[in-house]
Amino acid sequence: MHARTEPCEDAEHSCAVRLVSATKEPVTIEREFRDSDGNTHTYEVYASPILAENGSVELVVFQQLDITERKLADNLLRQQTADLTQRVKEQQCLYSLTQLLQDSSASPDIILNQAVELSPSGMQYPEITTACIVVLSDAEYTAAAFSTSDWRLSAPIRVGGESVP
DSSP states (O other), X not given: OOOOSSOOOOTTSOOHHHHHHHHXXXXXXXXXXXXXXXXXXXXXXXXXXXXXXXXXXXXXXXXXXXXXHHHHHHHHHHHHHHHHHHHHHHHHHHHHXXXXXTOTTSOHHHHHHXXXXXXXXXXXXXXXXXXXXXXXXXXXXXXXXXXXXXOOOOOOOEETTEEOO
16 A cells, blocks of 8 residues: 555554554544645555564564545545534524514514524524615615624515515
8 A cells, every 4th residue: 555664654644553562441533644646545554563573563463454445435425514514503583584574463574573583593604694674775784793794795685476666
């Protein structure tokens, strides 16, 4: 894999042989190596000492397992899980907003005030998200912690396919 007859001298990564020699205990580490084509492979390295009668390390036995595909699959699964978690948050927010809109006893002011409080829960970073709804350029509904920012997501409110001014 990396064609060495001596333990690694790489300051950036742990060397399994050096670790076993120092601790006299088995170790498992992950290492990345580049092949002759420049492709990076991730290996899980298992190393165990064989001790001499006096307790010193006489030999280190190690095995390397290419886990590149497993790491790629783990990363893909982690990303898909994060994406699905976000979609669930969005769906829960939309459901809450729908429930709010179906409450026939709620006035438009109550609905809009509650909508600005509910909306951040569907965003990726709800803890730093606030909301504001401006209606007819004279009515403004803002969440309790609202402040203006250069980072914003905005869209016109549409009723029957027409933008509300």
